[in-house]
Amino acid sequence: MPRHHSRTPTFPLYHSTRKKPRRWPLVLRFIKGAIHMDIAVPVVLHALWSALIAYIDRVRDEHIGLPGSIIPSLSIVVGLMLVFRNQTSYDRFWQGNQHMTTIETSIRNLTRSFLTCSHVNGQHPSVEERADTEQTVRILLALIYAAKNHLRAEWNTTPFVLLPNTAEQERRRRESTSIHKPEYEDLLPSQMRGFEDHGLGLLLQxxxxVEAYIKRGHDRGWFHPPQASQLTVQLNQLVSSYGSMETIHLTPLPVAYLIHMRQVLALFGGVLPFALVEEMGWWTILMTSLVMFTLYGIDAIGAQLEDPFGYDKADIKVDAIVEDLRVETGVLLSEWRRGSEMFSK
Structure with a gap:
C-alpha cells in the first residue's frame, strides 16, 4: 500500500507549528523554499565568464592565469562581508519574531484580564457592559491584524483624491476612509472610520x-489602580513592539554597503577563473560555478531575512500566528459568553 504523508496535528498553535514528513532530503530540494532561482542569473554569468577564460587559455601558447595566492586575500574580505550581512539580517529576523511574540503575549494577557475581571464582586455586569467587554476583546485581536497589514503596506483604507469642489472632496473623503478588510472587518466596531490616509496607523487608533476601556473599567471599579496601571503597561509594550517592528521594516541595510558587497562578489568571481585555469583547465567552469553559487546563495538568504514580515518561505509565519491567536480568542469568548467555570467569579 502507498504510504501517505500527513501533517502532524499540533493543537494548540495548529497553523504555525504543523509538521509534515519530508518526502525528499533538504539537500535535494531546489525549488520550494530554496533560493536557487534568485541567484541563477549571476551564477550562469560567472560560468560563462569562466568558460571564456578557459577557452582563451587553451588556444593561447602561454597561460593567462594569475598566482593562486591572490585568492585567499580576496576570500577573507568576501567572507567578512557576507558574515556581517547574514548576522545583521538574521538579527532582524529574530528581533521581528520576538516583537511579534510580544504583541501576541500582550493581547493574550489583556484578553485574559478583560474577560475575567470585568465585573464587581457580587454584581453581574449589564448587557451593555458585557457588549463593551466583548467588543474591546475583538479590537484587541484586530490589533495584530492591523500590525500585519501595516508591515506589508496593505492599507485598510483607500486614500482620497483631492477634488476642486470642497464639499464633494469632503464627501469622498468620508466614503474613502471606511475600513474594508474582509479577514477581520467583523472584529471592528460598525461603521468605524480609519485615518491611514491622514498618516495615523490603524493599530494606534x-x-x-483599548485605553479608553481600561479607564472605564477603573471608573466602574472593575480594575483597582495598580491593576489598571499594569494593563496600561501591557498595552504600552504592545505599541512599543509594533514601533520596533516598523523600524525593522523601514530601515534596510545601507545601500552603499549592498553596492560594495555586490561589486566585491563580482570582482572575486571575475578573478577566480584566472587563479584556477592553469591547473584545472575546463574544470575551472565547474569550480567557479560552485564557489559563486555558495557565495551568492549566502547573500540571497540575507536578503530574504532582512525584511521578515512578507510572504517568502523564510519569513516569519505572521499569517499563521495571527490565525492561531484568533482561534484562541474565539474559544475564550465562546466560553465567556456561556459562563464557563474557567471564568469563575
Missing amino acids: LSLR
Whole structure:
C-alpha cells in the first residue's frame, strides 16, 4: 500500500507549528523554499565568464592565469562581508519574531484580564457592559491584524483624491476612509472610520479604544489602580513592539554597503577563473560555478531575512500566528459568553 504523508496535528498553535514528513532530503530540494532561482542569473554569468577564460587559455601558447595566492586575500574580505550581512539580517529576523511574540503575549494577557475581571464582586455586569467587554476583546485581536497589514503596506483604507469642489472632496473623503478588510472587518466596531490616509496607523487608533476601556473599567471599579496601571503597561509594550517592528521594516541595510558587497562578489568571481585555469583547465567552469553559487546563495538568504514580515518561505509565519491567536480568542469568548467555570467569579 502507498504510504501517505500527513501533517502532524499540533493543537494548540495548529497553523504555525504543523509538521509534515519530508518526502525528499533538504539537500535535494531546489525549488520550494530554496533560493536557487534568485541567484541563477549571476551564477550562469560567472560560468560563462569562466568558460571564456578557459577557452582563451587553451588556444593561447602561454597561460593567462594569475598566482593562486591572490585568492585567499580576496576570500577573507568576501567572507567578512557576507558574515556581517547574514548576522545583521538574521538579527532582524529574530528581533521581528520576538516583537511579534510580544504583541501576541500582550493581547493574550489583556484578553485574559478583560474577560475575567470585568465585573464587581457580587454584581453581574449589564448587557451593555458585557457588549463593551466583548467588543474591546475583538479590537484587541484586530490589533495584530492591523500590525500585519501595516508591515506589508496593505492599507485598510483607500486614500482620497483631492477634488476642486470642497464639499464633494469632503464627501469622498468620508466614503474613502471606511475600513474594508474582509479577514477581520467583523472584529471592528460598525461603521468605524480609519485615518491611514491622514498618516495615523490603524493599530494606534485602535489602541486608543483599548485605553479608553481600561479607564472605564477603573471608573466602574472593575480594575483597582495598580491593576489598571499594569494593563496600561501591557498595552504600552504592545505599541512599543509594533514601533520596533516598523523600524525593522523601514530601515534596510545601507545601500552603499549592498553596492560594495555586490561589486566585491563580482570582482572575486571575475578573478577566480584566472587563479584556477592553469591547473584545472575546463574544470575551472565547474569550480567557479560552485564557489559563486555558495557565495551568492549566502547573500540571497540575507536578503530574504532582512525584511521578515512578507510572504517568502523564510519569513516569519505572521499569517499563521495571527490565525492561531484568533482561534484562541474565539474559544475564550465562546466560553465567556456561556459562563464557563474557567471564568469563575
